[in-house]
Amino acid sequence: MLAALIRKEILALLRDPHGLAALFVMPVLFIVIMSLALKDYYSPSTKSLAYAIVNLDAGPQAQTLASQWRTQHGSPATLPADWRAALLSGHLQYVLEIAPDFSTAISAMSTPPGVKAHLLAEPGLEHAALRSIEAELAASTGELRADALQERFMGLTSAGGNSIRKLVSAERVAASVRPTAVQQNVPAWLVFGMFFVITAIASLFVQEARDGTLARLHTIGVPRNIQILSKALPYLAVNGLQAALMLAVGVWLMPLLGGDRLQLAGIHWPALLLMLASISAAAIGFALALACLVRTHAQAAALGAMCNILMAAIGGIMVPAFVMPPVMQAAAAFSPMNWGLEGLLQVLLRDGGIAAVLPYAARLVGFAALMWLAATLLFQRRMK
Amino acid sequence: MLTISALSFQYPGAPQAALSGVSLQVQRGRVLGLLGPNGAGKTTLISHLAGLLAVQQGSILLDGQPLAQARAERPTRITLAPQEYAFYPMLTVAENLACFAAAGRLTGDKKRERIAACLSFAQLERFAKTRAEQLSGGLKRRLNLAIALLPEPELILLDEPTVGVDPQSRAFLLDAVKALAAQGCTVLYTSHYIEEIEAIADDVAILDNGRVLRAATLPDLLAEGGAQMALRIEGSVEAALALLANFGTVQASHDGEIALCLNASATPAGVLQAIATSGATLHMARYGSHDLERLFMQLTHRTLRDE
Numbered sequence: 222m223l224a225a226l227i228r229k230e231i232l233a234l235l236r237d238p239h240g241l242a243a244l245f246v247m248p249v250l251f252i253v254i255m256s257l258a259l260k261d262y263y264s265p266s267t268k269s270l271a272y273a274i275v276n277l278d279a280g281p282q283a284q285t286l287a288s289q290w291r292t293q294h295g296s297p298a299t300l301p302a303d304w305r306a307a308l309l310s311g312h313l314q315y316v317l318e319i320a321p322d323f324s325t326a327i328s329a330m331s332t333p334p335g336v337k338a339h340l341l342a343e344p345g346l347e348h349a350a351l352r353s354i355e356a357e358l359a360a361s362t363g364e365l366r367a368d369a370l371q372e373r374f375m376g377l378t379s380a381g382g383n384s385i386r387k388l389v390s391a392e393r394v395a396a397s398v399r400p401t402a403v404q405q406n407v408p409a410w411l412v413f414g415m416f417f418v419i420t421a422i423a424s425l426f427v428q429e430a431r432d433g434t435l436a437r438l439h440t441i442g443v444p445r446n447i448q449i450l451s452k453a454l455p456y457l458a459v460n461g462l463q464a465a466l467m468l469a470v471g472v473w474l475m476p477l478l479g480g481d482r483l484q485l486a487g488i489h490w491p492a493l494l495l496m497l498a499s500i501s502a503a504a505i506g507f508a509l510a511l512a513c514l515v516r517t518h519a520q521a522a523a524l525g526a527m528c529n530i531l532m533a534a535i536g537g538i539m540v541p542a543f544v545m546p547p548v549m550q551a552a553a554a555f556s557p558m559n560w561g562l563e564g565l566l567q568v569l570l571r572d573g574g575i576a577a578v579l580p581y582a583a584r585l586v587g588f589a590a591l592m593w594l595a596a597t598l599l600f601q602r603r604m605k
Numbered sequence: 606m607l608t609i610s611a612l613s614f615q616y617p618g619a620p621q622a623a624l625s626g627v628s629l630q631v632q633r634g635r636v637l638g639l640l641g642p643n644g645a646g647k648t649t650l651i652s653h654l655a656g657l658l659a660v661q662q663g664s665i666l667l668d669g670q671p672l673a674q675a676r677a678e679r680p681t682r683i684t685l686a687p688q689e690y691a692f693y694p695m696l697t698v699a700e701n702l703a704c705f706a707a708a709g710r711l712t713g714d715k716k717r718e719r720i721a722a723c724l725s726f727a728q729l730e731r732f733a734k735t736r737a738e739q740l741s742g743g744l745k746r747r748l749n750l751a752i753a754l755l756p757e758p759e760l761i762l763l764d765e766p767t768v769g770v771d772p773q774s775r776a777f778l779l780d781a782v783k784a785l786a787a788q789g790c791t792v793l794y795t796s797h798y799i800e801e802i803e804a805i806a807d808d809v810a811i812l813d814n815g816r817v818l819r820a821a822t823l824p825d826l827l828a829e830g831g832a833q834m835a836l837r838i839e840g841s842v843e844a845a846l847a848l849l850a851n852f853g854t855v856q857a858s859h860d861g862e863i864a865l866c867l868n869a870s871a872t873p874a875g876v877l878q879a880i881a882t883s884g885a886t887l888h889m890a891r892y893g894s895h896d897l898e899r900l901f902m903q904l905t906h907r908t909l910r911d912e
Contacts, residue, residue: 225707233695236736433691440655441709441756442680 222443226451233425234455240421244459248414249470252406256471256480259402268293270314270350273300273307280324282365286338289361290317308343315342315354327362328369338362360386400570401481407471408565409538412558414467415460415500416532419508420525422452426512427521430603445600449593452512453505460501489574496568496578499585500561506592507557513599532558560584606791607631607654607760612663613815614649623649625815626663631760631793631808636786638806638823639795640901645812647795651762654793655685667760681709681756688765690745691752694738698729698748701737702755709756719755726781727751743774750781760791767801779805799898809897811904818904826900833899834876836863837889845885852876856903862889864899 234240274297276287291297298313307313318339320326326337338358342351364385429435438448471483511528515521533539535549536556542563545553553559564581567573612627624646631637641647652658653665656676665672667682675682685691692701702720711719724730727747732740737748746766753761763782767775782792782805796802802809803823810820819826833853838845849855849863852871856864865876873892880887 222708222710225704229693229696229700229704232700233693236695431689432694433687433689434693436655436657436687437685437691437705437752438708439657440680440683440685441705442676443708 223447223451223454226438226443226447227455230425230451230455231458234421234459244414244417244421245463245466247417248410248463248467249474251410251413252403252467252470253475253478253480255410256402256406256475257478259406260480268295270294270346270354271298271312272315272317273298273304273313275300275304275316275318277321278319278323282324282327282369283319286319286323286361286365287317293357305341308341311343311345313343314346315340315351317358327366328373332366403471403475403481403483404569405541405566407467407483408569409541409562411464411467412500412536412561412565413529413533413538414463415497415561416504416507416529416558418456418459418504419511419529420522422456422505422508423512423515423521423525424518426452426509427515427518430516445597449509449596449600452509456505456508457501460497460504464497483569485569487572488568489572492573492575492578493565493568495575495582496561496564499564499582499589502589503557503561503585503592506589506596509596510592510599513596513603532556535559537562557585557588560588606633606668608664608666608669609650610664610666612650612653612660612665614653614658614661622815624653627812627815627817628663629810629817629820631791633759633791634786634789635807636782636792636794636805638802638809639793639812640799640802640809640897641795641812642905644814646815647812648764649815650812651685651764651793651795654683654760654762656680656683681758683760683762684753684756684758685762686749686753686764686766688768690737690749692737692745692748695736697734697736698724698740699733701748702752705752706755711755719757723751723754726754726784728777741771741774743770743777746770746774746778747781750778754785758790760793761785763792763794765795765797767796767798775801799901803897811901813905819900823897826897832867833893834865834867834873835889835891836865836876836880836887837861838863838880838885838887840886841884845880845883848879848883849876852879864903 272294274287274290276283278284300316301307301313304313304316308316318341320335320337320339322333323337326333326335340351340355340358342354367385426435435448439445468483468485472485476482507528508525511525512521515524533556535552536542536558537545537553538558542550542553542559560581564578564585567577567581571577607630609627609629609631612624613622614624615622627646627650629637639647639650649658653660654672656673659673667675672683693704696704699720702723703716706716706720724733727750729744729747729751732744737745740748746769750763750766753763766782767778770778779801782794786792786805786807794802794806806823808821809823809826811818836849846855846857846863849865852875853865853867856866867873867876873890877887877890
């Protein structure tokens with residue numbers, strides 16, 4: 222009995238190209254688009270920005286600064302006559318203006334007043350990129366001044382050998398993986414895609430209630446829990462296929478498209494499977510509860526999509542939770558999608574094992590149990 | 606076979622009962638036609654028989670056994686072909702039959718045999734591999750019926766089975782119902798088409814406002830009305846009606862037509878003579894035996910199509 226109903230669900234799903242596209246193609250597209258769009262977010266490149274140098278100083282330090290900048294950021298654009306207009310229009314993204322007395326100021330005993338190296342950026346340049354360039358300029362200028370003072374008072378010529386950059390370093394603590402847009406977006410849109418079964422299940426359920434097939438099954442003695450299970454199990458398999466597909470996209474497709482490769486080497490697979498099963502149970506439970514609650518296709522489509530998007534927006538799928546203000550981060554903790562995402566990130570970014578994902582999996586399973594109970598009660602009420 | 610006694614049911618929050626003291630007997634191998642306007646309680650009654658609603662008051666016995674108990678032992682003794690196309694549009698005809706056969710606990714050779722028999726009975730063999738969504742309305746109705754027949758039910762509930770079908774398919778379905786009854790299957794048939802009930806029913810029950818207004822065999826119902834006349838008169842209508850009361854039961858319909866159920870001693874000629882005597886002008890007169898539609902109108906004070 223159950224096998225026949227599961228077979229029916231699978232056949233119906235396989236013959237619904239639009240439904241398949243929504244469940245499989247849409248999350249893949251999100252992964253590809255968002256990963257490529259946010260490619261530089263985790264490793265911002267200031268080297269690819271179009272820039273020019275206005276060097277008004279013929280002194281040695283000014284020449285060194287310009288030379289170092291060219292080395293670090295590539296060849297500058299030819300300075301147009303009206304470079305301010307070029308900045309305003311975005312043709313140039315920034316201009317480094319070196320003041321006429323830059324070299325004098327660098328070698329002076331005390332730091333003279335006034336700006337000696339000025340960065341002018343186009344209006345649309347991202348804040349983080351501007352701050353990054355500014356920090357580089359400050360560091361370079363500081364090194365030049367340190368070199369100049371060393372030479373003046375100690376007679377030492379460093380020729381760059383005393384660079385303070387060697388004294389500092391920054392890295393993320395992770396055994397095997399590093400955060401990339403792909404590493405962040407694959408789990409995010411995988412969770413979103415898995416929850417997208419909500420609309421599919423709810424619409425199918427409404428259709429069958431309206432057609433009288435649910436009632437017909439009931440009249441020939443098919444128990445309600447078998448009817449619910451026959452909906453849930455095929456979508457558990459759908460969620461499994463979605464997960465395999467999204468991970469494959471991250472590992473094999475993204476590098477071909479110029480993105481980073483999803484790194485799975487060394488991750489804790491049992492923890493990943495536990496998280497995927499928990500997310501699937503929560504998504505299907507929520508879908509069944511919603512399916513038993515709504516009465517029309519319009520309600521199923523609207524409410525399903527709305528819940529999906531709200532949970533995704535709040536849960537850090539669309540915008541990572543860490544860039545949200547504290548209030549929104551607190552709100553994110555109430556979204557099941559956030560529990561799913563955080564649990565997956567524990568595995569995919571932080572080398573987490575079962576213990577690390579257990580709090581998230583427990584929340585999802587608890588949520589799933591609540592939703593399955595609601596679905597059973599609502600279904601019984603509907604059939605009465 | 607089926608005995609419904611004093612069945613009453615009220616939906617939660619509803620201002621009045623959907624069924625009030627309904628009592629009916631359904632005999633094995635007979636076709637019971639259930640007539641009633643929308644809201645009469647037909648669907649509620651069918652839902653009870655299909656096991657979709659629990660009995661609140663009264664009782665339903667299937668061969669002397671409470672229905673719930675009988676259904677628990679073998680749910681497929683009574684099956685339902687609802688008014689909706691209750692099957693899966695994305696599946697083929699054969700896949701639908703296979704799915705519902707398995708859901709009804711048929712397996713192995715028995716399953717294959719029943720699928721073949723139902724395909725044949727509904728003359729759907731040619732369409733076995735056609736997706737249900739691609740069938741015409743008439744073929745969909747046949748599939749709906751075929752699915753209900755899979756478990757060889759003792760009683761089949763057919764709820765408006767000819768809605769939206771062409772005349773050929775309607776004729777096919779009516780013949781199919783007669784064939785089922787001839788094979789010993791009991792049929793409970795609801796329809797908005799009184800002529801269908803007249804064509805196939807052995808027994809008729811007329812429901813309105815949750816009550817059985819009349820239940821009898823079809824010949825008894827038609828006979829109890831006796832001969833009748835339909836009249837349209839103008840002028841001294843009041844005087845004419847006073848005279849006509851001596852010839853039988855007078856009832857004026859909403860469209861100005863007067864229905865006169867004649868006494869045993871009354872004759873059409875006597876009626877026409879009385880109208881002439883009253884001074885009223887006769888525009889139309891029709892004489893004939895009682896029919897189900899007129900009886901339905903008399904009992905419910907409306908026609909089925911007025912709903």
